[in-house]
Amino acid sequence: MSEWRKYIRKVTPYTPGEQPNKPNMVKLNTNECPYPPSPKVDEIMKSFNTDLLRLYPSPDVGPLVKAIAAYHNVDENQVFVGVGSDDVIGMAFLTFFNSKKPILFPDITYSFYDVWADLFRIPYKTIPVDDNFEINPKDYNIENGGVIIANPNAPTAIEMPLAAIEELIKANQDSIVIVDEAYVDFGTVSALELIDKYENLLITRTFSKSRAMAGARIGFAIGSEELISAMQSVKFAYNSYTMNQPAILAGVEAINDDAYFREIRDKIVKTREHAKLRLAELGFEGTNSMTNFLFVTHKEVDAKDILEYLKSKDIYVRYWNKPRINNYLRISIGTDEEMEKLYSALEEFLSE
Amino acid sequence: MSEWRKYIRKVTPYTPGEQPNKPNMVKLNTNECPYPPSPKVDEIMKSFNTDLLRLYPSPDVGPLVKAIAAYHNVDENQVFVGVGSDDVIGMAFLTFFNSKKPILFPDITYSFYDVWADLFRIPYKTIPVDDNFEINPKDYNIENGGVIIANPNAPTAIEMPLAAIEELIKANQDSIVIVDEAYVDFGTVSALELIDKYENLLITRTFSKSRAMAGARIGFAIGSEELISAMQSVKFAYNSYTMNQPAILAGVEAINDDAYFREIRDKIVKTREHAKLRLAELGFEGTNSMTNFLFVTHKEVDAKDILEYLKSKDIYVRYWNKPRINNYLRISIGTDEEMEKLYSALEEFLSE
Numbered sequence: 001m002s003e004w005r006k007y008i009r010k011v012t013p014y015t016p017g018e019q020p021n022k023p024n025m026v027k028l029n030t031n032e033c034p035y036p037p038s039p040k041v042d043e044i045m046k047s048f049n050t051d052l053l054r055l056y057p058s059p060d061v062g063p064l065v066k067a068i069a070a071y072h073n074v075d076e077n078q079v080f081v082g083v084g085s086d087d088v089i090g091m092a093f094l095t096f097f098n099s100k101k102p103i104l105f106p107d108i109t110y111s112f113y114d115v116w117a118d119l120f121r122i123p124y125k126t127i128p129v130d131d132n133f134e135i136n137p138k139d140y141n142i143e144n145g146g147v148i149i150a151n152p153n154a155p156t157a158i159e160m161p162l163a164a165i166e167e168l169i170k171a172n173q174d175s176i177v178i179v180d181e182a183y184v185d186f187g188t189v190s191a192l193e194l195i196d197k198y199e200n201l202l203i204t205r206t207f208s209k210s211r212a213m214a215g216a217r218i219g220f221a222i223g224s225e226e227l228i229s230a231m232q233s234v235k236f237a238y239n240s241y242t243m244n245q246p247a248i249l250a251g252v253e254a255i256n257d258d259a260y261f262r263e264i265r266d267k268i269v270k271t272r273e274h275a276k277l278r279l280a281e282l283g284f285e286g287t288n289s290m291t292n293f294l295f296v297t298h299k300e301v302d303a304k305d306i307l308e309y310l311k312s313k314d315i316y317v318r319y320w321n322k323p324r325i326n327n328y329l330r331i332s333i334g335t336d337e338e339m340e341k342l343y344s345a346l347e348e349f350l351s352e
Numbered sequence: 353m354s355e356w357r358k359y360i361r362k363v364t365p366y367t368p369g370e371q372p373n374k375p376n377m378v379k380l381n382t383n384e385c386p387y388p389p390s391p392k393v394d395e396i397m398k399s400f401n402t403d404l405l406r407l408y409p410s411p412d413v414g415p416l417v418k419a420i421a422a423y424h425n426v427d428e429n430q431v432f433v434g435v436g437s438d439d440v441i442g443m444a445f446l447t448f449f450n451s452k453k454p455i456l457f458p459d460i461t462y463s464f465y466d467v468w469a470d471l472f473r474i475p476y477k478t479i480p481v482d483d484n485f486e487i488n489p490k491d492y493n494i495e496n497g498g499v500i501i502a503n504p505n506a507p508t509a510i511e512m513p514l515a516a517i518e519e520l521i522k523a524n525q526d527s528i529v530i531v532d533e534a535y536v537d538f539g540t541v542s543a544l545e546l547i548d549k550y551e552n553l554l555i556t557r558t559f560s561k562s563r564a565m566a567g568a569r570i571g572f573a574i575g576s577e578e579l580i581s582a583m584q585s586v587k588f589a590y591n592s593y594t595m596n597q598p599a600i601l602a603g604v605e606a607i608n609d610d611a612y613f614r615e616i617r618d619k620i621v622k623t624r625e626h627a628k629l630r631l632a633e634l635g636f637e638g639t640n641s642m643t644n645f646l647f648v649t650h651k652e653v654d655a656k657d658i659l660e661y662l663k664s665k666d667i668y669v670r671y672w673n674k675p676r677i678n679n680y681l682r683i684s685i686g687t688d689e690e691m692e693k694l695y696s697a698l699e700e701f702l703s704e
Contacts, residue, residue, distance in 0.1 A: 045598075050393055051388040086591040214407055
């Protein structure tokens, strides 16, 4: 074997949900928003000054940082922007988790956390959620090199009350605690109000779900100036210019159109609450989702069989063949029309 | 000190060139293209289907990979695309340079190489270029954990003939050798023809210079399927979706419009050759640039004084206060009109 082969980093990459592209498919497998981005985003794209592309974008992502800071009522020095929240969280792992002690996260959670830990050779320990898939903050009162919690959690869709989040942070002041709020906009109380109280708290967010901009790749973190400044240094030691001109411009418009954001968010929440009833009628049980997806199991029929049947009808949902959740499906909330197609297909299959 | 502060990664970030934004400035400091991107890029941006933004982009960057592979006549499995060539090279460092032996690069070269090495804790050793700033391949015949060479080199603008590049690769078959060809389109012979001969060779390129797309953040690598597949794994262990929808679409148009690419490249080369004569008349000496910038020193006047004077006239060029090059300026090639403004300002200053 050539010497150089020995030094190639070995990793087990994260597997994203399928990205099929069929004309009449119902795509409920990657928690995308079923509605288009704000019309303001469309306007800015249509009037885009292409000549600008010849120049490097603002390295500090100035206009977008300003808009996010203003919207969340924090200082510009408390905001870090990256290429989707995966870039932001990956960068946070590289920046903050350099202790020899294991970082902690739930056994059932976003399946990228252990991938990042492996990539950067960060030791980790998973903490089992309870039989209802709930996270107990007391389980995190053990020595650690950091903690990351998704709130609401994924794929379980369960929220953790702010008091429980604060209890966890309070008990872990020797560590940096990341709260991944990718789905917070669909009804969960954010930990944002704690950032001035705990300088070891980092909150991450994304434009991919509630802002309908998965294709623009925008995520951000909010935290103390000290944490954000450390992330900026690492970012500038990796890539000076990460956010391209269209992403910066479109991101600003998306964040500024709050009325549209509320409108589509409310529609998704309404569809979700209706879906809970409809799926219960069809014999499903599930968690009380506070996200833009449902996490459900059928009382009688195997999740895998349902998955395959739906796929044969060009309806895509997500399934993991993993311990504890291998009889569950994660179903993104689509438009009402898409959801009706889902209910019909399920009715058809389950009545066979 | 809080325990967590001890485990924050300490880095010295790269400092990009200033990005001033003045109405009549002449910006010759970051090697941007003075001409806009292809009109085809403008068309695709103006007709952009914003609804698409709600969906995740193609995780394998399919359409852009296909276009780049076809253009360079390589297999799609030999192409890796990233967020500018900085993302691509950074990812390559993380993927390939995991030996305890030092990686090698010239003492005078792109000043990001040592930053990436520090970021990822990769040991490195710099090899002095000779008194004419030239790279001697024989100097790299020492034990190492990898080699990276920019060809043409930056900021010296000097090309290395293909034979010298091959000599270096041939003598380093136990290591992965990266040839950073950010500026190759302006007249240097690429090492692309060697990729099927040496599976340890990785070539990196950017859309930021010759394709006038610094603001779109697109870079790529070409190498053996084995190297590209290893980089893909690491990329998918960091961020599934790096390239946003506008970058993918605009990138495809840019690469497909070869006639426009040749037209602006030829204009830049013509302006560069004229600039060499004009600056010589003004008392400058410099290397024989094969890039879109000049690397020059004045026989009598300090580089720093010239820098400051030009800045006072809103003409921006690049200067490094570093050993061996602290009396040199790097001047990007602008439009003929911008260059005339530069010559006039220099004439005025030097005749004072």
